[in-house]
Amino acid sequence: MDIDPFLYVSLGAGILLGWAFRPRTPWIGRATQATILALLFFLGASLTSVPTSDLAPAIGLGLGLALLTLGSTIAVVLALPRAPPSASPAPSGPVPGSSVWLSIALVASLVAGYFVARGISVPAEGGITYALYLLLFLVGLGLQWLWRSLRRVWVPLTAAASGALIAGAIYSAATGLALRTSLAITFGFGWYSLDGPLVAAGLGAALGLLAFLANFLRENLTMLLAPVIGRRVRGEGLAAMGGATAMDTTLYFVVRYGDAESASLALTSGLVLTVAASLIIPLLLALPA
Numbered sequence: 001m002d003i004d005p006f007l008y009v010s011l012g013a014g015i016l017l018g019w020a021f022r023p024r025t026p027w028i029g030r031a032t033q034a035t036i037l038a039l040l041f042f043l044g045a046s047l048t049s050v051p052t053s054d055l056a057p058a059i060g061l062g063l064g065l066a067l068l069t070l071g072s073t074i075a076v077v078l079a080l081p082r083a084p085p086s087a088s089p090a091p092s093g094p095v096p097g098s099s100v101w102l103s104i105a106l107v108a109s110l111v112a113g114y115f116v117a118r119g120i121s122v123p124a125e126g127g128i129t130y131a132l133y134l135l136l137f138l139v140g141l142g143l144q145w146l147w148r149s150l151r152r153v154w155v156p157l158t159a160a161a162s163g164a165l166i167a168g169a170i171y172s173a174a175t176g177l178a179l180r181t182s183l184a185i186t187f188g189f190g191w192y193s194l195d196g197p198l199v200a201a202g203l204g205a206a207l208g209l210l211a212f213l214a215n216f217l218r219e220n221l222t223m224l225l226a227p228v229i230g231r232r233v234r235g236e237g238l239a240a241m242g243g244a245t246a247m248d249t250t251l252y253f254v255v256r257y258g259d260a261e262s263a264s265l266a267l268t269s270g271l272v273l274t275v276a277a278s279l280i281i282p283l284l285l286a287l288p289a
Contacts, residue, residue, distance in 0.1 A: 007248055010133040014140020023141055032138040032252055035131055037109040039249070040220070042127035044113025054209055062213025065171055066221055069186050069214070070241055072170075073163025074229070077237040080155050106224055132248060139252045152236060152261075156269040159240035160189060161276075184284040185211040189243030189273040190250075192216040195281060202285040218243070222250045230257025239266045244277055246270035 017023075047055065116122060168183035175182075181203060188195030192215035200208020222241045230238055235258025242250035247270025254266040 007132055007136055011136040011140045011248075014137040016140075018141040028138060028141055032135065035135045035138060036223070036252060037105060039128060039131040039135060040106055040109040040223075041113035041116075042122070042124045042131060043216075043220070044110040044115075045117035045122040045124040046128065047114050048117040048124075050209065054206070058206075058209045058213050059217075061210055062217050065167065065185065065210070065214040066217035068171060069163055069167040069218055070221055070225070072166040073159050073240050074233060074237060076159040076162045076166070077155065077233050077240055080158060082152070082155060082234070082236055106220070110220065135252065136248060139255065150264055150268060153265055153268045153272075155236040156239035156246070156265055157272060159237070160243050160269070160273055163240065164189065164243075180284045180287045181207060184281050185214050187277060187280045187284065188215040189277045190215050190219045190222070190245040191243075191274065191277050192219065194277060198281050198285065219245045219249055223253050226250075226253035226257040235259045235262025235265050238262065239269045242266065242270065244270055244274040247274065 050058075113122070113124075117124065164186040165183070168186040169179065171177065171186070172179040172182040181199070184199055184203075185195060185207075188211060192212045195215050196208050196212030198208075199211035219242070222238070222245070225241070226238055230253075233241070235254055238250075238254040238258045239246045239262065242254055245251075246254050246266040251263075251266050251270070254262050258265075
């Protein structure tokens with residue numbers, strides 16, 4: 001997740017066209033799903049740049065920290081007072097009953113991208129960039145922006161920040177990792193392309209890889225879990241789980257599996273958490289060990 005102005009140009013173009021023409025055809029949902037599968041394929045391909053000897057043990061640690069962060073975030077969401085679910089219809093997306101198959105397809109695309117890229121050259125970086133442009137354009141076509149929903153934005157912001165704090169503290173106590181290091185990783189809010197390099201520059205390649213994987217897996221687990229728990233945690237919870245990525249990569253999942261007001265929540269909370277991550281991580285890394 002890089003700060004790329006063309007991401008927001010793509011989203012803005014989709015929103016403007018959506019408001020002007022209000023398209024409501026099945027091809028938007030199908031095209032969006034296909035784009036997401038392509039995005040995960042390229043994300044999987046990008047992991048081949050990490051040495052296998054470093055990747056294997058780091059995946060387990062990163063997965064554990066990602067699950068701990070998401071679990072803490074979900075627990076906070078469920079503990080907070082929330083508005084009743086919207087009666088408005090959800091935006092267009094996968095047909096009912098396709099949730100399990102979609103999750104399987106997402107995992108398969110990620111794994112396929114990794115193994116294909118080990119055999120042939122795959123333009124992972126460019127593929128991720130253009131797939132994100134297309135994804136945000138398609139998501140913008142179906143967004144329903146409701147200003148009254150911004151009164152609820154404190155819920156995903158509180159849950160994301162509290163979940164990161166709780167997970168970081170628990171991980172530090174369980175592993176002996178310095179608290180500032182653990183928090184520098186969890187306060188990435190899914191922004192792996194910022195958190196990984198920052199932690200690597202300040203604390204070494206091994207911890208940088210852990211930061212990258214913990215946030216990368218958080219992003220992808222949000223996509224995988226959204227069809228399963230979206231009805232329970234709704235848009236507020238999905239936006240908190242997505243963290244900084246709720247305004248781009250995981251936006252479709254927040255909107256599709258949340259409720260009709262989720263777009264405003266996701267875009268606003270994602271933007272705030274993106275800014276917060278860029279400020280908090282360097283401060284944590286600057287603290288004495």
